[in-house]
Amino acid sequence: MALAILVGLGVWQVRRLDWKTRLLAEIAERTTATPQPLPPESQWASLRHDDYAYRHVTLTGTFLHEDEVHVFRPLSPETAKGRTSGLGDLVLTPLRLPDGVIVIVNRGFVPQENVDPASRPAGQAKGLVTVTGLMREPESRNLFTPADDPKGGTWFTRDPAAIGSYFRLDRVAPFTVDADASGVPGDLPQGGETLLDIPNNHLSYAMTWFGLAVGLCLVFVAFIWKRLFEHANASLPAGLKRL
Numbered sequence: 001m002a003l004a005i006l007v008g009l010g011v012w013q014v015r016r017l018d019w020k021t022r023l024l025a026e027i028a029e030r031t032t033a034t035p036q037p038l039p040p041e042s043q044w045a046s047l048r049h050d051d052y053a054y055r056h057v058t059l060t061g062t063f064l065h066e067d068e069v070h071v072f073r074p075l076s077p078e079t080a081k082g083r084t085s086g087l088g089d090l091v092l093t094p095l096r097l098p099d100g101v102i103v104i105v106n107r108g109f110v111p112q113e114n115v116d117p118a119s120r121p122a123g124q125a126k127g128l129v130t131v132t133g134l135m136r137e138p139e140s141r142n143l144f145t146p147a148d149d150p151k152g153g154t155w156f157t158r159d160p161a162a163i164g165s166y167f168r169l170d171r172v173a174p175f176t177v178d179a180d181a182s183g184v185p186g187d188l189p190q191g192g193e194t195l196l197d198i199p200n201n202h203l204s205y206a207m208t209w210f211g212l213a214v215g216l217c218l219v220f221v222a223f224i225w226k227r228l229f230e231h232a233n234a235s236l237p238a239g240l241k242r243l
Helices: 002-032 041-046 160-166 202-235
Strands: 056-063 069-072 088-096 102-111 128-136 172-179
Touching: 002 202, 041 172, 056 102, 088 160, 088 172, 102 128, 102 160, 160 172
Parallel strands: 102 172
Antiparallel strands: 056 088, 056 128, 069 088, 088 102, 128 172
């Protein structure tokens, strides 16, 4: 039973490896593809995360700067693509499209000293703007994710449903868009900081499970060998028994 479970887990990880490898190839292709229009609102309910994650899109609308939120997210100097990094926030702003649909746009990173929009007025675009970026699924929470503090202006996840609910916005897309680096006046928010270093550890997981299965087989063989040896030894005359 234990052997079957270990082998089953190893096979499952091999299948996950195949899935992740294909997904990473699709993501690499999507991020460099020519930006396409957003999927229409009529398709949102049937969208699967794997079908749209990191799809390069373009959309035009008006930013609702009064509903801007800040998601705490330090930016490592090792992974930063722009000139700014360190402690700071992601600036998420609802973008109202001409048909009334609202998409939450992650406009990019700002350091702590520029979280207040008043410190970066040049980057608060007014009127119709066109945004290109990558579609992202809602960010999930875990046991270690702090609770959002909307009244205090601090969020910890990119959750379009929660943001839309707090600001009482209708027809909010169930995904967000990470804006490309686009030469925003003043360079803030700093777009184009989507982290694409997605881990693919399924091969090592598979080897672990298969290794445990092999180890279990060796233990079983050693046990049987010992029992056979003891049985053979017990069958010998007293003077010939092996020590």
